[in-house]
Amino acid sequence: MRAAIRAVAFDLDGTLVDSVADLMHASNALLAELGRPPVDLPSVRSFVGDGAAKLVERVLAATGGVPAPDEAARCVERFLEIYEADPSANSVLYPGVAETLEALAAAGLRLGVCTNKPMAATLRLLDDLGIAGRFAAVVGGDSYPTRKPSPEPVLGLLDRLGVRPEETVFVGDNEHDVAAARAAGVARVLVVPYGYTRVPLESLPHDGVLDRFADLTGRLSC
Ligand SMILES: O=C(O)COP(=O)(O)O
Ligand SMILES: [Mg+2]
Numbered sequence: 001m002r003a004a005i006r007a008v009a010f011d012l013d014g015t016l017v018d019s020v021a022d023l024m025h026a027s028n029a030l031l032a033e034l035g036r037p038p039v040d041l042p043s044v045r046s047f048v049g050d051g052a053a054k055l056v057e058r059v060l061a062a063t064g065g066v067p068a069p070d071e072a073a074r075c076v077e078r079f080l081e082i083y084e085a086d087p088s089a090n091s092v093l094y095p096g097v098a099e100t101l102e103a104l105a106a107a108g109l110r111l112g113v114c115t116n117k118p119m120a121a122t123l124r125l126l127d128d129l130g131i132a133g134r135f136a137a138v139v140g141g142d143s144y145p146t147r148k149p150s151p152e153p154v155l156g157l158l159d160r161l162g163v164r165p166e167e168t169v170f171v172g173d174n175e176h177d178v179a180a181a182r183a184a185g186v187a188r189v190l191v192v193p194y195g196y197t198r199v200p201l202e203s204l205p206h207d208g209v210l211d212r213f214a215d216l217t218g219r220l221s222c
Contacts, residue, residue, distance in 0.1 A: 002166070002187070003164065003166040003167045003187065004167065005109070005167060005168070005169055005187060005188075005220045005221070006109065006110060006163050006167040006168070007109060007110040007111070007112065007158070007161050007163040007167060007168045007169075008104060008109055008110075008111055008112075008168070008169050008170075008171060008216070008220070009111075009112045009113070009114050009154065009157055009158070009161075009168055009169070009170045009171070009181070009186070010111070010112070010113050010114070010170075010171050010172075011113075011114065011115060011148075011170075011171065011172035011173055011174075011177045011195075012113055012115035012117055012122060012125070012126075013048055013049070013115065013116075013117060013173075013195075013196060014048065014049070014173035014174065014192070014194075014195030014196035014197070015094075015171060015172055015173045015177075015192055015195055016093060016094065016097050016113070016131070017091050017092070017093055017094070017097075017125065017129060018091060018092050018093075018094060019048075019087070019088075019091040019125065020041060020044050020045045020048060020196070021041065021090035021091065022083065022086070022087050022088065022089055022090050022091050023044050023048060023055065023083065024039065024040070024041055024044040025089070025090065026079055026082040026083035026087075027039055027044060027055070027056070027059045027079065029082045030056070030059070030075060030078055030079045030082060031059065031063055033078070034075070036060075036063040036064050037063055038063075039059055039062055039063060043062060044059070045196050046196075046198060047059060047062075048196045049116065049174050049176055049196055049198070050116060050147070050176070051116040051117065051118070051141040051142075051147055052076060052079060052080055052083070052117065052118055052121075052141070053076045055079075056072070056075050056076045056079045057072065059079075060072065060075060080118065080120075080121065083121055084118075084120050084121045084124060087121045087124055087125045087128070088124070088125050088128035088129055091125065091128075091129065092129075093129055093131065094192070094194065094213055095212070095213065095214075096212055096213035096214035097131070097213050098130070098131065099214065100213055100214050100216055100217060101131055101134045102134070103217050104216070104217065104220075105134050107217075109220070110136050110137075110161045110162070110163055111134055111135050111136060112135055112136060112137040112138065112139070112157045112158075112160070112161050113126070113135050113137075113138045113139065113157075114139045114148065114153050114154050114157045114170075114180075115138075115139070115140055115141065116140075116141035116147045116148055116176070117140055117141055118140050118141050118142045119138070119140030119141075119142055119143060120140075121140075122138060122140045123138065126138065136160075136161055137157055137160035137161050138157075139153045139154075139156055139157040139160070141153075143156065144156050147176075148176040148177060148179070148180035149175070149176040149179035149180045149183070150180060150183075151180050151181075151183035151184035151185075153180070154170065154180045154181055154183075154184035154186070155184050158184070158186075165184050165185040165186045165187070166185065166186070166187050167187065168186045168187060169186065169187060169188045169189075169190060169219070169220060170184075170186045170188070170189050170190070171189075171190045171191070171192065171210065171216065172189070172190075172191060172192075172195075173191060173192050173194075173195025173196055173197055174195060174196060174197040174198065174199075175197065175198070175199050175204055177189070177191070178191065178204045178205060178206050182205060188207045188208070188219075189205075189206045189207050190206065190207060190208050190209070190210050190216070190219060191204065191206045191208075191209055191210070192209070192210050192213060193209050193210075193211065
């Protein structure tokens with residue numbers, strides 16, 4: 001018999017929040033300080049998903065090249081300083097997210113976030129958008145030695161939520177979410193079609209596409 005679903009784990013960027021405008025803003029503030037040209041929204045969108053250090057590396061590669069490791073590390077630090085100061089000025093929840101989280105929490109489900117975004121910026125963003133209180137646990141890209149597509153942060157999140165993988169549905173937007181959740185052994189992996197995926201969703205081993213985020217409430221029973 002299949003275990004009943006007791007928890008839902010969510011990816012953040014591209015799944016719950018359209019955050020790319022603020023990531024672009026922080027990237028361009030860094031580039032201006034370096035005397036480099038700005039990057040545009042579609043480029044930044046394609047750079048998101050592997051955490052802040054990779055995002056900055058891709059931004060630098062696209063605007064004149066990646067500097068030596070020390071200098072690149074300073075760029076990541078400066079980017080985070082700028083981004084963490086205001087990660088939500090132009091970021092919005094996708095349609096249906098606030099209502100659906102409220103309905104799931106009211107139904108007694110344990111909700112969690114597993115993102116590759118560093119924790120400090122993640123907590124500030126969730127707080128600014130008014131949904132921090134919905135989550136019983138949050139795991140960021142710097143919470144464990146590895147990030148998604150490793151299953152480690154997913155398993156860490158489930159541990160903090162006090163649920164087993166077979167009692168959990170994971171909702172994400174890209175190939176790292178599907179790989180990490182599958183490797184963690186969750187009951188079901190659902191994907192949203194509006195996020196920042198770099199590969200076609202139909203090529204990924206997920207269990208279904210949520211055409212509307214609100215459809216999630218109907219997809220949690222067997
Ligand atoms: O790459 C990031 O910083 C965040 O990405 P995620 O929330 O989609 O995991
Ligand atoms: Mg994502």
